[in-house]
Amino acid sequence: MRCLCGALTASPGQSLSVATTPCPPPKLQRSSTTRCFLADSPTMHTGRHPRRSMRAERTAGVATNPAQWAVIMGGVRWTGPWRCVAASCAAALTVAACADIDPTSQTPPSIGEPAVSIPAMAEPPIEQAKETTTDVDSNPALATDSALVAPDVVADGTEMQATSTTSVADAMLFEGFETDEPTFEVEPLRPFEVEFAEDAPPSGPGLDDAGSGQPTGWAAFDANLDAALLRxxxxxxxxxxxIGGDVVHARGLGQRSPQFNMDITxxxxxxxxxSISKTITxxxxxxxxxxxxVxxxxxxxxRVxxxxxxxxxxxxxxxxxxxxLGHTSGFSKYDYEFFRTGAESCDDAARIGVQRGAGGGGYNYSNMNYCVAGVLIEAITGSSYVSAAYEHVLTPLGLSGLRLANTFDPGPQEVLHATSEGxxxxxxxxxxxxxxxxxxxxVTILDSLDHSTPGFKPLEPETVLLMETPTGAEYGQPGYGLGVVxxxxGRFGHTGTIENTHAMVLDRGDGVTWAVTVAGxxxxxxxxxxxxxNRAFEAAGFISG
Incomplete structure (x- = not known):
């Protein structure tokens, strides 16, 4: 087999053809209109995704794998060790590809075949040129860390469907490798039946009024979450x-490390x-x-x-x-340093940020702010950041076992989050x-800011008020305060998102605080x-639908 390269153009319903020019060495490229990236996936399927579609027009990619991998486009499977894909619009797709001499020998797949979800993806070493602040931060369409790795695409009837050629680039945009900014919109607050929830029996099958054996109370709550989240x-x-300062319900769902054992969470x-870590900091x-x-x-x-x-x-x-703490330092995103192996540690990333500079000004959410804040804690206490957090917050709250984890190798009683290699x-x-x-x-940490409940309170009410008041806004308005959203x-909390990780903690402002964490x-x-x-609370009968 000899690797050939050529330009292929196809509109929906048309076939693809390939030229027979020897392939040049693959190169990573970047500009305001195209973006090439290294990727690796045994199988990649098309799939439309509402948040990724807007980025498709500005995305191009170079993909490699020592073993051949496939991209499905226009109903035809093309395989080969190198591939560059560029999406230009919904009606046409331009492809430059290294392929077999006879690419038509590949079997056309069914567009509806199920996608494959890969827990970890190997990628060969490459030399990555650093991006400029203008390139990443000033252009939201380019500010994504998906540029270096193939997506983990999951087929679901409601979430992703293979419907158009633009879905190829959509599927290649890998969520989880960029700064995920918090949003401030939630559903309208509805009254919570506190006494009903406090008196509800623990999880287990119950009987409804008709005696049908349907779960009620916390059992219904858990069953609803199980159906909603384990998918x-x-x-x-x-x-x-x-509720009222006491944890009244806790439940684990799914498997702790399904790739290695059958242990239940x-x-x-x-x-x-x-990013809920920011509240601790x-x-x-x-x-x-x-x-x-200080x-x-x-x-x-x-001092830093x-x-x-x-x-x-x-x-x-x-x-x-x-x-x-309020993200008004002027630091840009620094996604290359935090998510693309542009730094080896938080200290290493902070050195880059401190030397490169911060412009000041308005709100701009950046992990660099809190990385530097952790370094500042060490500088002014003379102890490690973790030791200071335990001394001032976690130990007085009676908490233990929390730690700054590594990207790989979870410890005992730590859930495995599928992670891309490297x-x-x-x-x-x-x-x-x-x-x-x-x-x-x-919920214990967030409740420590509520002076209406019993227990250790690490901060005075005046300081809590500062935390909960958004930058440039009044108390009670939506926005980012000092470490909380x-x-x-009267509702406060924080979200957290990285690769195959979703977490949220929320104080409803009515004595009820909840937290949920997800691996996937x-x-x-x-x-x-x-x-x-909220849908789970409705199923339990704790709030009205």
Missing amino acids: NGNSAASVAVL DPQDRFRIA AITLLQLVEEGI GLDEEVGQ ADHLGVMPSNGVRRLTVRQL RNYMETLGAAGSWIATPSDL SYGG PYPDDTPRLESII
């Missing part, structure tokens, strides 16, 4: 509900919580502010730079705690997103967990 490639989920199993740092160790508006950039052993930019020297985002995110915890841990109407790709929009929880 679309998810392997495990866990939930906890706290336990409520005490720890999941990745991603914010509480820790604000307690140091209350103790007078000022909320004190310039701290030089000294701790890292680098020379800060002028903008970084003027950084304050308030700016870091990644190191858990090492680089640090204080911005590397904690693992149980949902019960999360205000969803409006669904839902792709993490705030949808709030509506999923």
